Amino acid sequence: MTTSDARVGQQLLPSRMGRVHRRRLAIAVVVTALALLVAAVAGFAAIRPGNDPSEPERAEILSATADAVGALTTFAPDDPADRRRSTDAHLADPLRLEYRNRGSDVVLPGARAAGISMTGKVIGAGLHDSSSDRAKVLVFVDQTVSGPDTPQTAGAGGPTGPSGETTSTAKWALMRKVDGNWLLSDLQPVGDVTR
DSSP states (O other): OOHHHHHHHHHHHHHHSHHHHHHHHHHHHHHHHHHHHHHHHHHHHHHSOOSOOOHHHHHHHHHHHHHHHHHHTOBOTTOOHHHHHHHHTTBOTTHHHHHHHHGGGGTSTTHHHHTOEEEEEEEEEEEEEEOSSEEEEEEEEEEEEEOTTSOEEEETTEEEEEOOEEEEEEEEEEEEEETTEEEEEEEEEOOOTTO
């Protein structure tokens, strides 16, 4: 076979298989174009300004979260009914129903039976995710727990109350906007972040 025969063979090969190659090429072009279109739309969606809350909205969510978590994590065995109603006003279902049924046991199981008191102080919060009516907030809480056997703290006029052990915890606060108010709908412990 001469060089000219090889050139002729190369020119004939595409024309013999042209229909099959053209179909495959057309399919590859369409698939590639669709993939690029999907990637472009996804890229623009990620870049465009989302539903991030404004600074006043963010402050409103964080303030409502701190108030709700502080109210829920502060209790005593002899809490008056108005204190429980005040805490209830910060909650949304399903946490509200659970709080009405179990009281402080929602936060610390067995607290009512053991006569345990707790004071929760929110020391920090950060908005993780939000939409127009839902938000997920990472909350850092210092919790001071005391029971009937906890020694009293001495003040100038004598015992001022039980002093307990303080622990710092991190929790996910799930907030819902109900009738224009941000309410706590769930409080979950943060999982092990070392994994």
